[in-house]
Amino acid sequence: MTKTEPWAWVVLAASICALFFNTALNFTVGVLHIALLERFPDVDVSTISWLGALFSCMFALAGMIASNVISVFNSRTCVMLSGIVTLVGFTLSRFVTDIKYLFITYSFIAGSGQALCFAGTLVSLSYHFMDKTSMATGIAVGGCGLSSFIFPPFTQFLIDTYGLDGTFLMLGALGFQSSVFGALMRPTKYELRPKAVSCRRRQCTPETEELSTVWQDRFKFFQSVPYWLLLVSSTSFSIALSTVYLFMPEYFKLLGSTSQEAAILLSVAGVTGTISRVLLGVLASSVGVSIIFGGMFGIMGVVTFFLKFMSSLGGKISYTAFLGFYTGACWSLQYTLLVEINGLHNISTAYGVLMFCSGVGYLFGPPVAGTYFPTLFEWSYFICHNRYAY
Structure with missing residues (x-):
């Protein structure tokens, strides 16, 4: 059995907070949908519905983007990047006047921030809690469940107080908090080791052979x-x-x-x-x-x-x-x-x-x-x- 490091509990607490402030923004989509209907009364309802649908599923669809960030850098970088991406997406949405561009700023960019946060935190927890992965991920994702009661009424309060534009800025600021908590998720030796191996391979194998070997090894799970x-x-x-x-x-x-x-x-x-x-x-x-x-x-x-x-x-x-x-x-x-x-x-x-x-x-x-x-x-x-x- 692998001993759990004391810092792992800090990572668990940071994961709960990161998921609460970023990935849990998914629960705001219903309230934002109504506000968008009022903002764009001449736009077909199904078009606005697709805005929310794409935003909701980006936490999963953008999983490949998150996995590449983790593979190239580490899970901490992935979670910290999620806050920046979410902030940029919602901030740009505040200045958009054409609904077509909201598919880029709101659905794709802001939605992708959820995937970076979700994947990054779970991967980090699996490295820190190798023998208690299910327990750690269950506790961390439980924070998202709590937000299902908080975010919908809170988002409605923001819309009533600051309007849709101000709400976009506020939600972007909340999502950016995942960058703060992501900084606490320091990489483990398991994340740092592959880079050292890759460097040694680069010095002793031809580039084409190395590339083929790396790709075969990376996607071996398909077998x-x-x-x-x-x-x-x-x-x-x-x-x-x-x-x-x-x-x-x-x-x-x-x-x-x-x-x-x-x-x-x-x-x-x-x-x-x-x-x-x-x-x-x-x-x-x-x-x-x-x-x-x-x-x-x-x-x-x-x-x-x-x-x-x-x-x-x-x-x-x-x-x-x-x-x-x-x-x-x-x-x-x-x-x-x-x-x-x-x-x-x-x-x-x-x-x-x-x-x-x-x-x-x-x-x-x-x-x-x-x-x-x-x-x-x-x-x-x-x-x-x-x-x-x-």
Whole structure:
């Protein structure tokens, strides 16, 4: 068993704060969507919806960018860069008057900052907590769950007080705090060692041979069957999660709930999701991450089959509580499972590819599901949840 360094706990605290201030900005997208509709009344609603959709999924789609930054530099540089990118993206968005350019400044640039922060913190934690990765990532990602209650009303307060332009500047400043906390994530010997090896190779091998060897070694994880299965699983549950959380309020309204009631039900999932991130992360350290990862989606799929009989308020609360608890820890456990499959060798590259696949599922899941949701109604929700058990 590898001894945990005292500084690792500082890194864990810094990771919680970095994820809270940066990656958790994802929870502001709903409030910003309404403000953007008011700012651009002549723009088609679907166009503005794509702004929020792209911003939301960039934390996964830009995983390859984050993995390259970690491979070339280290995880600390990646997290510190995330704050700068987020600040630049939101600051530029404040001066944009054409919605077309918001796809660049808001969706792509500011959204990419989330990916840099998310990937950088998880990779750093895996190096500092080699024997307690699931526990550390579960606690760190739990900070994102707390922000699901804080950021939406806080963002609305900023819009009411400073307007959309001022809100963009404030959110950029908040996201920039990840640079401060990222500075505390000092690189470990495992991150510094590959550079020394690379330098020795450069002195004794031809350039073409070295390049071929490096690329083969870097993408060796593609030869692993479990890794491919994890890619398929990640894409599947990303399609399901994005679709479920988008259509769940509308589904409950069709079952007789009011808009306010549907919003309260979503907050229930946030509460249980926060508990899940910490509890299942700690539990996975002793029970086994693969058992918990597969079991929680299987249980959620079974529970969803009984959703039709949960038409009362108590039934809906029970369902959203299950939803939050059995899906809240999926991102942290996914990374822990990747470490078990791949090890720490080229973990940043393997994780970047994994997050990209998740981003593709997260982006295209709702549009595809939306084509059959109005016609299939009840069954569309069940079909989406069946993807969990892939």
